[in-house]
Amino acid sequence: MRRAGLVFAVTMLGASSALAQGTSAPTFPPFGFDMTAVDPSTRPGNDFFQYANGHYLARTEIPSDRPIASRRYEMTDRTDRQLKALLEDAATGVGEQPTDLKGKVGAFYASFMDEPTIDRLGAQAIAPELNAIRNAADLAALARLMGQSAVGFYPSPFGAYVDSDLHNPNAYALYLGQGGLGLPDRDYYLKDSFAPQRQAYRAYAEQLLTLEGWPDPAANAQRVLDFETALAQASWTKVQLRDPDTQYNPVNKAQLQALAPQFPWAPYLEGSGIADRDRFIVTTNTAFPKLAAVVASAPLDTLKAWMAFRVADATAAYLSAPFDQARFAFREQTLLGQKSEAPRWKRAKLAVGGDDCGANPGSCFGTLDWAVGRLYAERYFPASTKAAITSLVGDIKAAFRRRLAKLDWMSPATRQEALKKLDTYTIKVGYPDKWRDYSNVVVRRDDLVGNVRRAAAADWAFYVDRSRGPVDKGDWGMTPQTNDAYNGSLRDIVFPAGILQAPIFDAKADPAFNYGAVGAVIGHELTHGFDDQGRKIDASGALRDWWSPTDATEFKRRAKMLGDQYAQFEPVPGVHINPDLTMGENIADLGGLTMALDAYHASLKGRPAPVLGGLTGDQRVFLGWAQAWAGKGTPDVIRQMTTSDPHSWRKYRVNGVVRNIDGWYPTFKVQPGDKLYLPAAERARIW
Numbered sequence: 001m002r003r004a005g006l007v008f009a010v011t012m013l014g015a016s017s018a019l020a021q022g023t024s025a026p027t028f029p030p031f032g033f034d035m036t037a038v039d040p041s042t043r044p045g046n047d048f049f050q051y052a053n054g055h056y057l058a059r060t061e062i063p064s065d066r067p068i069a070s071r072r073y074e075m076t077d078r079t080d081r082q083l084k085a086l087l088e089d090a091a092t093g094v095g096e097q098p099t100d101l102k103g104k105v106g107a108f109y110a111s112f113m114d115e116p117t118i119d120r121l122g123a124q125a126i127a128p129e130l131n132a133i134r135n136a137a138d139l140a141a142l143a144r145l146m147g148q149s150a151v152g153f154y155p156s157p158f159g160a161y162v163d164s165d166l167h168n169p170n171a172y173a174l175y176l177g178q179g180g181l182g183l184p185d186r187d188y189y190l191k192d193s194f195a196p197q198r199q200a201y202r203a204y205a206e207q208l209l210t211l212e213g214w215p216d217p218a219a220n221a222q223r224v225l226d227f228e229t230a231l232a233q234a235s236w237t238k239v240q241l242r243d244p245d246t247q248y249n250p251v252n253k254a255q256l257q258a259l260a261p262q263f264p265w266a267p268y269l270e271g272s273g274i275a276d277r278d279r280f281i282v283t284t285n286t287a288f289p290k291l292a293a294v295v296a297s298a299p300l301d302t303l304k305a306w307m308a309f310r311v312a313d314a315t316a317a318y319l320s321a322p323f324d325q326a327r328f329a330f331r332e333q334t335l336l337g338q339k340s341e342a343p344r345w346k347r348a349k350l351a352v353g354g355d356d357c358g359a360n361p362g363s364c365f366g367t368l369d370w371a372v373g374r375l376y377a378e379r380y381f382p383a384s385t386k387a388a389i390t391s392l393v394g395d396i397k398a399a400f401r402r403r404l405a406k407l408d409w410m411s412p413a414t415r416q417e418a419l420k421k422l423d424t425y426t427i428k429v430g431y432p433d434k435w436r437d438y439s440n441v442v443v444r445r446d447d448l449v450g451n452v453r454r455a456a457a458a459d460w461a462f463y464v465d466r467s468r469g470p471v472d473k474g475d476w477g478m479t480p481q482t483n484d485a486y487n488g489s490l491r492d493i494v495f496p497a498g499i500l501q502a503p504i505f506d507a508k509a510d511p512a513f514n515y516g517a518v519g520a521v522i523g524h525e526l527t528h529g530f531d532d533q534g535r536k537i538d539a540s541g542a543l544r545d546w547w548s549p550t551d552a553t554e555f556k557r558r559a560k561m562l563g564d565q566y567a568q569f570e571p572v573p574g575v576h577i578n579p580d581l582t583m584g585e586n587i588a589d590l591g592g593l594t595m596a597l598d599a600y601h602a603s604l605k606g607r608p609a610p611v612l613g614g615l616t617g618d619q620r621v622f623l624g625w626a627q628a629w630a631g632k633g634t635p636d637v638i639r640q641m642t643t644s645d646p647h648s649w650r651k652y653r654v655n656g657v658v659r660n661i662d663g664w665y666p667t668f669k670v671q672p673g674d675k676l677y678l679p680a681a682e683r684a685r686i687w
């Protein structure tokens, strides 16, 4: 029933949806797919990504202010234009220190746009942090500042965060994990291939230390790099970080001190504002004593130089032009291959409450994200989309349920648990029901760094405060303006308003495209609850492996089959996809598209699919997926993402997946001898 309802709903929404903005045509007329993108000269079986997107890729240029051009970024651009209008509106005529939500958003934005004040202040804006570092008498005093990394701009070899307790899913826990690296991954410190990036990082540290007036910048920059290299050696790899089993190590204060005795934990916890607590879950536990030893054996002056550099790094985007230009040249030009800096309004949007942290992992501060999200959702998100997506989720869930019920490799007991878990999933669409309270955050029109400092502190205080109560099941981990989706620890699938636009979802498009795009993304998110990580969480949300050993072995065998295929892909010369790092996402992509195709078939209720523009229904489902990932990037960004991102580079999210789905072969007449062809026995079948 729901399936029929969906097709109906998606078609019906066309007339009334605000996405339409006054027209009844989909974003890509006439039926929701950009036919001009297809490159008919490529055989689908040789390179399906190129076939589906070739003409789009040929006519699309990577802009100078961003390392990637893609359909997803076009969505972000649409949202950005909306946010720009909203922010400029809020900033117009705003007072010095407004008290209402819109006024605070406007004043924050205005403070970022006020370049004369920012340039006049220079390093003075971070004087409180630099003085605190300079005046620290011993390691304990520095550890107290490191604890404040949760609150503000300081770096720390250990990071604290709040999440639900994996063994008691109705309560929150305080987690402690490794931190401290300023480069994107430990590989950047340890592999020969990243020597140029390390060299540039050292030069960047010297530049910022010079701008701060820190003594001996050249020698200190080298010490900073050596120090972080030692931290990198002590850190877990990204692949190790994917296993939740090893990361649940509850300790009290005494045990924490015993685990990593060389670090002064008491002042660190005081700095974090959690000194009154006596239960912490250490994630990367074997790294802790090593990190503590690295910190304890470093000379005080090295630690101070490191902290001074990283404070400037974390705040450079909010400081005077020389700081920001140094940040851009290293973080975006060198590391990502981006040619020019994004316009100021776009960076201001990120600072006030954008949908990502930009290129700087050290500057992800919670600012007025939810305030911006609230204004955005109120102004731009149609309620009708919420109904359409909720219905589509029901369809995909039903398809997953049918597949699980007849999965030949899973034992009945495990299958029972899987079905039980699937039923517990909830869906959140667009924006949260309850909004964050910003009434205590002071925002001043002339104080950008102060605004970030106060908002980030309020953000951490919010989490610490909340961690004392029961888990908030209505919680959202992404803001409404985010162009992404996730599967959370609350067994919820969250689809912010920002991702619910064409070509991922278009209420006016032919349903087949929506199934192939957002339908497969929904399926993707659902499978995460059941993959090599998700299977360790049971239907109650607790950390418990509910799989029989035989099922686990069989899953791994099938996953390895898929992994071996991906390991062959070489997105840039010399860099292959890491099958272990990307395993969960590759399995999710394959499962998602498989389910989407099933759900589309079920939605037809035995009727033949219409042919549109010469394309069959199944062709449109596959093309919907391929178009969602269309895009290209600079070799640098592809190299960085292939090294550190658990998602395979976009081309392989398409080509790596379709060749494992039986239905793709007849749909596009793929034959033995075609480059992507796999004999039936070599196709990975997981969900």
Ligand SMILES: [Zn+2]
Residues within 6 Å of the ligand: 524, 525, 528, 584, 585, 588
């Ligand atoms: Zn995923």
